[in-house]
Every structure is written in structure tokens, then in C-alpha cells.
Amino acid sequence: MHLRFGSLRTRLVAAALAAVTVALVVAGLAIGVILTRFLRAQIDGRLDAQITALRAGLEAGTLTARPERFDGPPFDRPGGWIWEVRRGDELVRSDSFDERRPPANLMLRELDLPGEPPARIFVGAPQVALYGPLRDVLVSLAVALGGLGLVLAFGAVAQVRLGLAPLRRLRDHLAAVRNGRQARIPSRQPEEVRPLVTELNALLDENERNLDRARGHVANLAHALKTPLATLALALRDPARDPEGILAAQVDDMDRRVRHHLRRARAAALAGPGRARTPLLPRLADLRSVLVRIHADKAPEITLAVPDGFALACEEQDCDEMLGNLLDNACRWCAGRVAVTAQRVGAQIEIRIEDDGPGLTPEAATAVMARGRRLDEAVPGDGFGLPITLELAELYGGALNLGRAASGGLRATLTLPG
Incomplete structure (x- = not known):
């Protein structure tokens, strides 16, 4: 699917992709915040439960007698989860507490208990307990959101293509009307069109x-x-x-x-030639067969290098008159060869008719376009062929130009809408 600057398709696709990107980024941030709060609540709950257990053991007198009972997972791993209870000069710690390598970046909770002497309970969890699982979840989430983004992007492109399909069909119908293949645009269309x-x-x-x-x-x-x-x-x-x-x-x-x-x-009266359609190659072939017989004394060789699918947006009789005038002129002045080529130039078709005759100077090429002007009175003709051809070509929005062919003869370039 080609995107062009300034087209509706580009605007719609760009807007859809921007909306998808913003939505995914916002969703990722929101999910990240929710997961952070959830994991932090889990850790806080675990720390609160440990404080409750330590307080109960302290009040029952079992904490100092058997502190290992309170070193259940995850407080049994060095450098990670820790707890500590201070009462006066008495200090009880978890086995995971290593004074030589005190844990850093702890999330601490503490509780002061009244009494003589007063007691203070500390519990802590490493930051990795929060950010480790969070990182793992966010990586998986980013992959999932990236895949979802690709699916939504392809869906947006498909939606735009499907939504603009009626406009493409409308363009095809207009081209068919312009080329004379149909008279009207079908009325069965989407409500908006x-x-x-x-x-x-x-x-x-x-x-x-x-x-x-x-x-x-x-x-x-x-x-x-x-x-x-x-x-x-x-x-x-x-x-x-x-x-x-x-x-x-x-x-x-x-x-x-x-x-x-x-x-x-x-x-x-047609307000333009767009609704007529005349295939080019069959008309040239018919004219060639007629002119070969008319100029049988010279027996000119007329070659046609014209694609089979070319068609002119003009009436058949006007096409015959324009091409007939140019081909007859080429056969009349050629030494024996006439070449016809055609190519599409944008929305128009350029037809070149070249002969191997004496050709014309630029001044003479301008002069023969004047109505009734003939350069050689000895050659039959009334001098109206080229001016009429020019008039017809301009009527259809085309042009006629005369120049010198590669062989030295005359090159007539007739441009008409395709």
C-alpha cells in the first residue's frame, strides 16, 4: 500500500497509527503503575505479617529463646529479607542479616512497642523483590503490546483500504464513463458516496x-x-x-x-471528447490498406508500431480525417517509407508519422498550417488537410506539430487525449 503525502489514505493511516501508538503507550504505563502498586502491596503485606509474628513472639517470650522459628522464607536467605528486634541491650536478628555485608536499597518497616524497656521491631525487603518481578513482567508486557500494536496497525491499514474502496470504484466508474464504456455511474453506493x-x-x-x-x-x-x-x-x-x-x-x-x-x-456539443472511444491500431490499419491502393504507383511501405490497447477519446470519423490527412500527406511526399509510432504521455497519446521525403524547413512547416496554403502547386491537393487536422486536434484538446524526422523527411506529431 503506497502512501502519498497529502492523500486521504496517508492522513487516515497516520492518524490511526498515532492513535494506536498513544493508546499502547498509555496502556503500558497504566499497567506498569498497577503492577508496581500490586507488588508493593504484596511486599508490604509480607512485611506486616512478619512484624505481627515477631510481636507475638516477643510478647510470648519465644523470640529470644528460639529466634530461628521466625526465619522462614524469604527471611532465610542472606542479604535479602531481614528482621531485627531491639529491647534495651538485647538484640535479636534474623540469620539472613550479615553485618559484614548489610543489605542496601531496603524497603523498611518498623514498630515501637511500649514497655520497660521499650522494644523496636525492624523488617526489610530488598528492592529487587519489587523491581525484579516487575522487570520480568514488563518485558513480557512490552512484547505482548508490541505484537498487539502490529496487529492493530495492520488492522488500521486494512480498515482504511476497505473504507476508501468505494472512492476507488467511483474513480474507475468515472474513467469508464469518460472512455465511453458506460453511460452512467451505478447508483448502488455507500450512503456517504x-x-x-x-x-x-x-x-x-x-x-x-x-x-x-x-x-x-x-x-x-x-x-x-x-x-x-x-x-x-x-x-x-x-x-x-x-x-x-x-x-x-x-x-x-x-x-x-x-x-x-x-x-x-x-x-x-459533447462539451469535450471524453465520452467517445476509438481504437487506434484498427483505424491505422484500415487507413494503411486504403492509402497503399491510392498510392499504388509509389507503393509506399507503411509500418505501424502502435500498442494494441491504445484508444483515442474522439469520434471515429474525426480520427479517420486527422490520421488520413497526415498519412496521405506522408505517402504523397515520401520516397517509399512511412513509419507510424505511438506512445502514451500522461493522459494523452502521442502519434508520430514520419516519412523519408524531402521534409520541410521550420518556416515552411509554419506556412503549410495556413488554410489553403500549398507549397507545391504541381502536387494535387487543396491545402486544407493540415489546417483541418490542426483544428480538429485542438478541438479535442490536443495538438499538431511538424518537425524533421531522423531520416530527413517530415515528422508530424499528433497529440490527442487517450
């Missing part, structure tokens, strides 16, 4: 209605323009009205431009 999905589907419905209205307006405009143009074309068939055919050619050109811009208006 459902309002967002409802708004997105409402937006898609509104765009669909706008598209239908735009198509109706385009149809009306087509009828309004093409009918007068058809009338003019019919009238200009009379040689007396247009002896040289100049006006008829202009009418045909106007009709072609009207049809071209009506198609553009239909595409613009």
Missing part, C-alpha cells in the same frame, strides 16, 4: 440533454444552409450562368466547409 454519485449522474443527464438540443439546432442549421447551396449548385449547372465553372467550384467548397463545421459543432 451516494449524494456525490447522484450529482454526477445528474450532470451527465444534463449534458446529454444539452447534446440533444445542440444536435437539433445543428440539424436545423444544416437544413437552412444546405438547401440554398443546393439551389445555387443546380442553377450554376447552366453554362450560361457560370461559363468557366468558377462559381460552381466556390459553391462546392462552401458546401464542404458547411458540412465540416457542422460536424465540429456536433462534437463541440
Whole structure:
């Protein structure tokens, strides 16, 4: 699971791990305090019991007669648990008391008894009696809490991943809508995501209605323009009205431009090209088979180095027009070889069409982008191919650039959304 700075996943995981860490530290400290109090209470109880026994023996007179009776565990080990009773000049100690090596770091309890002479009882336990068992328990506790922390950390990561899964699915559905694989986002979503999905589907419905209205307006405009143009074309068939055919050619050109811009208006009504999807390699293969026959006299070799899964987010007819113009231009000027390659650059696909012809200078490459401008009048063409291709590419949020290929010919780079 990759964590990225500033993402919801990173924030949620970091917050969960911080909470788990704080909780485990607090729990460890609290358990440590409770265990310390418990062990200290046990030791205090043992010392109080020893004082009670010593007091009873002192009052009964058995302490000085048989002090070894009061050296039961744990007071039978040197340097550890000790007891001592003083009454005037009389001193009775446990066998565990070694004057040459008096125990250090003792926890002492003492009791003064009234009488003649007064008596004082001392009992003590080594610090290790408290901190030794406490250390052993805390080591085991730290291991257990560390294991629990790992389990909780993995649980937090799994919880975040599971909780954000609907957002990942929503992203996939949006990509499917954008690529034209589905028309709507499924409404069956978690309660927190459902309002967002409802708004997105409402937006898609509104765009669909706008598209239908735009198509109706385009149809009306087509009828309004093409009918007068058809009338003019019919009238200009009379040689007396247009002896040289100049006006008829202009009418045909106007009709072609009207049809071209009506198609553009239909595409613009989509508010972007995202919902169309055209596989790239099949279109290039079809265009190659057509152009090889058209330029049979030159018999150009057209190679396609395009991944099979690439698809363009544009209408099929627009894809054919753009690629067809560029491939036809390359076949017309090449010496015999045309190479087509494609690669993905971010969210776009970059298509390169290179030929081994004479190529263009930077000034000439800029000039041929002007509508109707032709550099060689001897070669058939009307000079609208490259400008139309550029216009279409920019309509879809792409670009068209001309440069020099490694072979010295022209390299046309067409960039379109994938």
C-alpha cells in the first residue's frame, strides 16, 4: 500500500497509527503503575505479617529463646529479607542479616512497642523483590503490546483500504464513463458516496440533454444552409450562368466547409471528447490498406508500431480525417517509407508519422498550417488537410506539430487525449 503525502489514505493511516501508538503507550504505563502498586502491596503485606509474628513472639517470650522459628522464607536467605528486634541491650536478628555485608536499597518497616524497656521491631525487603518481578513482567508486557500494536496497525491499514474502496470504484466508474464504456455511474453506493454519485449522474443527464438540443439546432442549421447551396449548385449547372465553372467550384467548397463545421459543432456539443472511444491500431490499419491502393504507383511501405490497447477519446470519423490527412500527406511526399509510432504521455497519446521525403524547413512547416496554403502547386491537393487536422486536434484538446524526422523527411506529431 503506497502512501502519498497529502492523500486521504496517508492522513487516515497516520492518524490511526498515532492513535494506536498513544493508546499502547498509555496502556503500558497504566499497567506498569498497577503492577508496581500490586507488588508493593504484596511486599508490604509480607512485611506486616512478619512484624505481627515477631510481636507475638516477643510478647510470648519465644523470640529470644528460639529466634530461628521466625526465619522462614524469604527471611532465610542472606542479604535479602531481614528482621531485627531491639529491647534495651538485647538484640535479636534474623540469620539472613550479615553485618559484614548489610543489605542496601531496603524497603523498611518498623514498630515501637511500649514497655520497660521499650522494644523496636525492624523488617526489610530488598528492592529487587519489587523491581525484579516487575522487570520480568514488563518485558513480557512490552512484547505482548508490541505484537498487539502490529496487529492493530495492520488492522488500521486494512480498515482504511476497505473504507476508501468505494472512492476507488467511483474513480474507475468515472474513467469508464469518460472512455465511453458506460453511460452512467451505478447508483448502488455507500450512503456517504451516494449524494456525490447522484450529482454526477445528474450532470451527465444534463449534458446529454444539452447534446440533444445542440444536435437539433445543428440539424436545423444544416437544413437552412444546405438547401440554398443546393439551389445555387443546380442553377450554376447552366453554362450560361457560370461559363468557366468558377462559381460552381466556390459553391462546392462552401458546401464542404458547411458540412465540416457542422460536424465540429456536433462534437463541440459533447462539451469535450471524453465520452467517445476509438481504437487506434484498427483505424491505422484500415487507413494503411486504403492509402497503399491510392498510392499504388509509389507503393509506399507503411509500418505501424502502435500498442494494441491504445484508444483515442474522439469520434471515429474525426480520427479517420486527422490520421488520413497526415498519412496521405506522408505517402504523397515520401520516397517509399512511412513509419507510424505511438506512445502514451500522461493522459494523452502521442502519434508520430514520419516519412523519408524531402521534409520541410521550420518556416515552411509554419506556412503549410495556413488554410489553403500549398507549397507545391504541381502536387494535387487543396491545402486544407493540415489546417483541418490542426483544428480538429485542438478541438479535442490536443495538438499538431511538424518537425524533421531522423531520416530527413517530415515528422508530424499528433497529440490527442487517450
